[in-house]
Amino acid sequence: MTTTTATPRGFGYRHPRLRLAGLLSAPMAWLVVVYLGSLAALFLTAFWTVDDFTGQLVKTFTMKNFQQVFTNPAYLGSMLRTVSIALLVTLFCLVLALPLAFFMARVARTSWRPLLIAMVLTPLWASYLVKVYAWRAMLQPETGVLAWFLDPLGLSSPGYGYLGIVITLTYLWLPYMILPIYAGLTRLPDSMLDASSDLGAKGGRTFRSVVMPIIFPSIVAGSIFTFSLSLGDYITAQIVGGKVTMLGNIVQTTYVTNLPFAAAVATIPVVIVLLYLLAVRRSGALDNL
Amino acid sequence: MWANRGERILFRDRLPSAVRILNQGVTYAMPEPSVAIRLRGLTRRFGDVVAVNGVDLDVLDGEFLTLLGPSGSGKTTVLRMIAGFERPDDGTIELAGVDVTRVPPYARDVNTVFQDYALFPHMTVQKNIEYGLKVKKVPSAERKARALAALESVRLGAYGDRSPSQLSGGQRQRVALARALVNRPKVLLLDEPLGALDLKLREQMQVELKEIQREVGITFVFVTHDQDEALTMSDRIAVFNEGGIAQLGTPTDVYEHPATAFVAGFVGTSNLLEGVAAEAVLGRPGTWSVRPEKIRVVGVDAVPNDGEHAVRGTVREVVYVGMSTRFVVDLAVGGSLMAVQQNSEMSTDLGHLRGQQVQLVWDARHEYKVAD
Incomplete structure (x- = not known):
C-alpha cells in the first residue's frame, strides 16, 4: 500500500502572505511613495518661504503664504471664482448627462448601446489641447462659430471669459458624468419603474422618488470627477478665459519665483476636494458603492 | 382586515x-x-x-x-x-x-406583486408600503395606520423600520403583497x-x-x-x-x-392512449387521457368489473416516492401508461414487479377524449 500525498500546489498557495505582497507591492509603492509622498512634500513646502533678496528657500514654519491667499482680494476672488466655476460645470454636466444617460440606458434599443457609449467616449480620444483650441475658435467674438449661430437671434458669442471657461470645461468633463449615471441606470431593474407607476406615480414622481435616490451614488461619483477636474484646471482658463484667472493659473505664474506660495495655492483645491468627499461620505452616498 | x-x-x-x-x-x-x-x-x-x-x-x-x-x-x-x-x-x-x-x-x-418583489431599496419597509398612499396624497396619520395594519396582516408588524435588504425572501414577498394590498x-x-x-x-x-x-x-x-x-x-x-x-x-x-x-x-402527467392502442383497448379511435391515480395495477389473471377497461403490459419502471409508488408500464398494444398507487397498504418495496406482466384497470368513466 502506498501513502497518498496531497496534490502539489503552487508556491502562492503555500505562502498566502507572499502572494498578497506580490499582488499589492507595485500599486502600494506607487500610491505611497510617488503619490502621497509628493502630496506630503507639497504640504510641507507650503509652510516655508523664499528670502526676498537671495531667492533662497527659508525652511522655517510660517503661515504667511496662507495668510496672503486669504487676505489678498485678488487671490481670494480667484479662489471663489474657481470654486464657483467647478460647481457650475458640475451642475451643467449633471443637467446634460441625466437625460442623455437615461436615453442611453432605458429608452434606446439595447443593440444601440455600444454605439452610443462609443459616441460619448470618442471626444476623450482627442487631445485635451486640440479640444480647448477648438473651443477657442468656437467662442471667438464676432467671427466664431457660436457668434455665427447666435447673431441671427440677436445674441452675441459669450466670448473669452468666465462663461467661456464654464462651457469649455462642461464639454471636456461631460463623459465623466454620463458614464457613471449610465452605469447606475442600467443597474436599475425595470420592475422598479413599473412598481412605482403601478402604485400611482407619474413619470416625474417616479424620477424624483425612485430613480434619483437610487442613482444618487452614481451622480456623486460623476460629480467628484467633474468638480475636481475643473478645480485643478488652468490651461482652459489660459486659452479661453481671457483675463479671468483660476487657482491653477496662480500656481503656474508663481511656482518659479516663489515655490512655497505656489504650493500653498495648490493645497487649497486639494483641501476643498477632501472637504467635498467628507460631505459626500456623510450623506451616505458612498455606502453602496 | x-x-x-x-x-x-x-x-x-x-x-x-x-x-x-x-x-x-x-x-x-x-x-x-x-x-x-x-x-x-x-x-x-x-x-x-x-x-x-x-x-x-x-x-x-x-x-x-x-x-x-x-x-x-x-x-x-x-x-x-x-x-x-x-x-x-x-x-x-x-x-x-x-x-x-x-x-x-x-x-x-390595479396593483401588482412582482416576481422580483421590486421593493424600493432606499426606503424602509414602512415607507415602501406607504408609497402608493403618499402618491395619492392620503393624510400622514391615515397612511401610517393603514401601512401598519397591512404589515400586521402579513405578520411583519415589527419590521416597519427595517430596510428591504435586511429581510428574507419570504418576508420581502409579504412586504410586496402588503404594499400592493394597502391601496385596496x-x-x-x-x-x-x-x-x-x-x-x-x-x-x-x-x-x-x-x-x-x-x-x-x-x-x-x-x-x-x-x-x-x-x-x-x-x-x-x-x-x-x-x-x-x-x-x-x-x-x-x-x-x-x-x-x-x-x-x-x-397539468398533471401526460397519460395518453392514442391511435392503434386506443382502438385496441377502448375500441374507439382518437386520443384519450386517463390520470395515473385512476389506474389500478393488478395481476394478469384478475377479471375487470363491469364498466372497466383493462390492458396488459410489462412493468418498465417502479419508482417509490414516499406517499405513493409510480409504475410505468409498456403496453402490449404499443405505447405506455403511468399508474400511481397510494402506499396505504403496500409498504413493502415493489421493485420486484419490474419486468413482470401486469394488468392495468380503470373505470371507463375516467377516460377523456382530448383534441389532437
Whole structure:
C-alpha cells in the first residue's frame, strides 16, 4: 500500500502572505511613495518661504503664504471664482448627462448601446489641447462659430471669459458624468419603474422618488470627477478665459519665483476636494458603492 | 382586515357569491356575476413573435384566477397588459366595465406583486408600503395606520423600520403583497410571486395567499408555471399555450377533463392512449387521457368489473416516492401508461414487479377524449 500525498500546489498557495505582497507591492509603492509622498512634500513646502533678496528657500514654519491667499482680494476672488466655476460645470454636466444617460440606458434599443457609449467616449480620444483650441475658435467674438449661430437671434458669442471657461470645461468633463449615471441606470431593474407607476406615480414622481435616490451614488461619483477636474484646471482658463484667472493659473505664474506660495495655492483645491468627499461620505452616498 | 372588524365584514358582504358557486360547479339561476376584467382579442407582438394572440377572457369579481402555462406562453405578457406596462397591438381591456386599453398604469385601479418583489431599496419597509398612499396624497396619520395594519396582516408588524435588504425572501414577498394590498385595488395581479421561494415556504405562502384573498375579497389574477400551485389556489385556471388560452375552467375541470393533449400533459402527467392502442383497448379511435391515480395495477389473471377497461403490459419502471409508488408500464398494444398507487397498504418495496406482466384497470368513466 502506498501513502497518498496531497496534490502539489503552487508556491502562492503555500505562502498566502507572499502572494498578497506580490499582488499589492507595485500599486502600494506607487500610491505611497510617488503619490502621497509628493502630496506630503507639497504640504510641507507650503509652510516655508523664499528670502526676498537671495531667492533662497527659508525652511522655517510660517503661515504667511496662507495668510496672503486669504487676505489678498485678488487671490481670494480667484479662489471663489474657481470654486464657483467647478460647481457650475458640475451642475451643467449633471443637467446634460441625466437625460442623455437615461436615453442611453432605458429608452434606446439595447443593440444601440455600444454605439452610443462609443459616441460619448470618442471626444476623450482627442487631445485635451486640440479640444480647448477648438473651443477657442468656437467662442471667438464676432467671427466664431457660436457668434455665427447666435447673431441671427440677436445674441452675441459669450466670448473669452468666465462663461467661456464654464462651457469649455462642461464639454471636456461631460463623459465623466454620463458614464457613471449610465452605469447606475442600467443597474436599475425595470420592475422598479413599473412598481412605482403601478402604485400611482407619474413619470416625474417616479424620477424624483425612485430613480434619483437610487442613482444618487452614481451622480456623486460623476460629480467628484467633474468638480475636481475643473478645480485643478488652468490651461482652459489660459486659452479661453481671457483675463479671468483660476487657482491653477496662480500656481503656474508663481511656482518659479516663489515655490512655497505656489504650493500653498495648490493645497487649497486639494483641501476643498477632501472637504467635498467628507460631505459626500456623510450623506451616505458612498455606502453602496 | 385592514382597519377593523366592521370593514372586514363589509368586504365579505360586497363579495358576490360567484366564487362559491364556481367552486361547487353548481349553476343556480343567480344574477350574472359582474366582470372585473374583460379582455377581447388581446394581441401583442414582439418583432415577428406573436406573444399573445387574440385572447378573450372574463375575470369575475372576487375570483382567484390563475394564468398557467410554460415560459413563453404569453401569460406574463397578458398580466403586464392588464397592469398597463405593455400596450396591446390589438384588442381591448376593460376594468369594471371601463375601457382602459390606453390608460397608463398609474391611472388603473390595479396593483401588482412582482416576481422580483421590486421593493424600493432606499426606503424602509414602512415607507415602501406607504408609497402608493403618499402618491395619492392620503393624510400622514391615515397612511401610517393603514401601512401598519397591512404589515400586521402579513405578520411583519415589527419590521416597519427595517430596510428591504435586511429581510428574507419570504418576508420581502409579504412586504410586496402588503404594499400592493394597502391601496385596496379592485384587482391584484401577481406575477409568479412565489417562484423565488423554497418549497416549504412556497406551500405555506400558497395557503396564506388564498386566505388573504378570501378575506379581502379582491379579484386575484395569478401567473404561474407551477401546476400544483394553480390547482391548489385557483377558483378558475386559464391554461396558456403559444399565446392563446388552451383551456379555461375550474381546477377539477382542467385536471379531470383536459381539453387538449397539451393541457393533459402540462397539468398533471401526460397519460395518453392514442391511435392503434386506443382502438385496441377502448375500441374507439382518437386520443384519450386517463390520470395515473385512476389506474389500478393488478395481476394478469384478475377479471375487470363491469364498466372497466383493462390492458396488459410489462412493468418498465417502479419508482417509490414516499406517499405513493409510480409504475410505468409498456403496453402490449404499443405505447405506455403511468399508474400511481397510494402506499396505504403496500409498504413493502415493489421493485420486484419490474419486468413482470401486469394488468392495468380503470373505470371507463375516467377516460377523456382530448383534441389532437
